[in-house]
Amino acid sequence: MEEVDLLPKNTFFNINKKKRDRIIDESIKEFKKHHYEKASVNKIIANSNIAKGSFYQYFKNKKDLFEYIIDLIRKEKLTYVTDKIRNPRKYSFFDVISDMYKITLIFAKEHPDLQAISNKLVQDRDHKIYQQILAENREVALSEYKKLIELGIERKELDANINTYIVAHLIYSLNREIVDFYSSNTNFTKEEVLNDYLYTLKNGIGI
């Protein structure tokens, strides 16, 4: 019995894997191409070669499907998590952050479609559905960053004069900025991007 999270109905996990994968793939394609609202269930169904009725036996509605896809992405991202990220307090601040940004870059490289959907999600902070899905995660991440920053200050790794709340936001948004830069500037290696951004974050740009 697969863990279901209440999201898609059991029926979805009973059908054969090939069909299931086809649905997932076409959904990813569609949500990558269009925002949630504009993404077309009709097209996903048509391209997946499944019956319309079937779709609604697997998923309650469009939102259900979308949440499932987002969940897939989240789960896939989890497989990239390293020990440094899982146990950040055991490592130096910049080691942790560096690892975090690095796996984001790797993930973006290996799953550009998922990353694209993920980006759309983060951007659309106003939108109802995005709020429902993301708001909580964001808050958790931000507060976790804040704690790490405070720990970093305690450990004399970080400048005590910074605004921990604001820097937490900066750390959070830099994640997206870095992957964004990496995705659209193919002449930079992962390491270059990572090093240069981290250098700037650590030392600032002033003299």
Place this chain on the structure above:
Amino acid sequence: MEEVDLLPKNTFFNINKKKRDRIIDESIKEFKKHHYEKASVNKIIANSNIAKGSFYQYFKNKKDLFEYIIDLIRKEKLTYVTDKIRNPRKYSFFDVISDMYKITLIFAKEHPDLQAISNKLVQDRDHKIYQQILAENREVALSEYKKLIELGIERKELDANINTYIVAHLIYSLNREIVDFYSSNTNFTKEEVLNDYLYTLKNGIGI
């Protein structure tokens, strides 16, 4: 004789101001609420209390309206531009950047709706219509930032070890990040946000 930019038809500028403003206001509301694709011309029409046929006498199509609104925003933003921004070479790097971020914050405060539309636009870098409208501006801005950074290094204002290309992107994206933060954290004053972000940008967070 109003300057027309070829965008909406002359007819739009001939109707009475009240009606025109109603259309503009309702358009802004709609484009704030929804992405371009999902924004509904029908709803704008209904809420503006104009006939369907009339709308299409003012604007060629939905895209025409959208571009007009974007242009309005651009023009409104221009009224905020200061001498420091117009002649950045006459001032120190951080003075210029500080001014730039500041007017963005002021604009966001005074025109939250326009800012919201603007944000949607920046975010949606993949989308065709956004590319048409924004792509060029972005490139110009990035290259201008890069030159300013190089000038800053020459003048010993900035650390010579930074990657000017990447920092240009950072400066660019920080603009949005800051206004984003400011808009959603109402317990911070403009000056606090500005100071803390700039402090971090200048000095970094490392010890």
Place this chain on the structure above:
Amino acid sequence: MEEVDLLPKNTFFNINKKKRDRIIDESIKEFKKHHYEKASVNKIIANSNIAKGSFYQYFKNKKDLFEYIIDLIRKEKLTYVTDKIRNPRKYSFFDVISDMYKITLIFAKEHPDLQAISNKLVQDRDHKIYQQILAENREVALSEYKKLIELGIERKELDANINTYIVAHLIYSLNREIVDFYSSNTNFTKEEVLNDYLYTLKNGIGI
């Protein structure tokens, strides 16, 4: 005072010739491109650079304009009429028919747009507007042909065994057939087309 035929209003003939011609040209273009129903008054107005209200001061409605254009064509065709056609009884049957077909070919060559509109008209025998405009002309022409044929038989120019009613129709429809052929087979000269069709009409194709 121009002869008006009740068709367009006098106002149309009071405006300056350049504007009038522009309206006529654009109307011809539009009616050439589309059937009456699909032809767009809006587009004619836009392309003529006249005010919408003006159009409806010149013409009662779309139909009025169309009838005017058709009338123009009819009048233009009249300028091609030769003495043989005006006084057919004074000439041999085939001389008359040959002349008739010939001026149709010349007209088609010199006014392909008008010919195209004319063709649409003839084809659309079912359509209400076409009936109103053409039905009478057609009847007159057919009965005239019939009389000419009977005269030809009397004069021993034509075979007495033919069905005069049917041959009248044939003569009538051959007019269109010949011009049609001529317009789409540019590798034939007017004379070749004319000679070959007339030869066949006169002698038949049997041995």
Place this chain on the structure above:
Amino acid sequence: MEEVDLLPKNTFFNINKKKRDRIIDESIKEFKKHHYEKASVNKIIANSNIAKGSFYQYFKNKKDLFEYIIDLIRKEKLTYVTDKIRNPRKYSFFDVISDMYKITLIFAKEHPDLQAISNKLVQDRDHKIYQQILAENREVALSEYKKLIELGIERKELDANINTYIVAHLIYSLNREIVDFYSSNTNFTKEEVLNDYLYTLKNGIGI
């Protein structure tokens, strides 16, 4: 399992025959009344008493429907084809042509609506959609006629002096002319029309 031709979707053949026939009938009515461009899908839908969404589950779009109707006509016409038409080389030229014209007349009598649509199609040689559908057929027919005529000359059935290319066009267009005449002159029997036209075609009208 019905043969599908890829034209309308399978779904159309799965709905009950009564409804299907209603849609077909109303489509025929509408396409008979109006040219393709002006024919209204909305009206077909309303008169067929089906939901708008349903229509677009049966047909990809208006063009799809139209092509289906045209195909129906083509298929219906095929049921009239005789051995003489199928194997024209086994028969004398005039036998073949006579048969061809005859079945056209019969078809027109039995399916006046289909004939009307067919006529509109043939007439509208400029129009894009008509070209797509008809252009090829016409070329094939014309070239086939030409060969038959040449065969007729060889066999001494036909006058060697005729222009085979032009006569092929004449044969082709006479088909329409004859049915046209027959449809609008109800006081002639099929046989009269046929005989008189063929007599003229064979012997010409000259003495």
Place this chain on the structure above:
DNA sequence: GATGAATGAGCGTTCATTCAT
């Protein structure tokens, strides 16, 4: 569990014409 027919609201857009100025 699978199917796909049915639905009607909604989309962006064009239309011919009227009428007040």
Place this chain on the structure above:
DNA sequence: AATGAATGAACGCTCATTCAT
């Protein structure tokens, strides 16, 4: 006489979802 703003019906088409089989 000239203008162009106003109109609302109609267009072809897509949508997410329901439900009977």
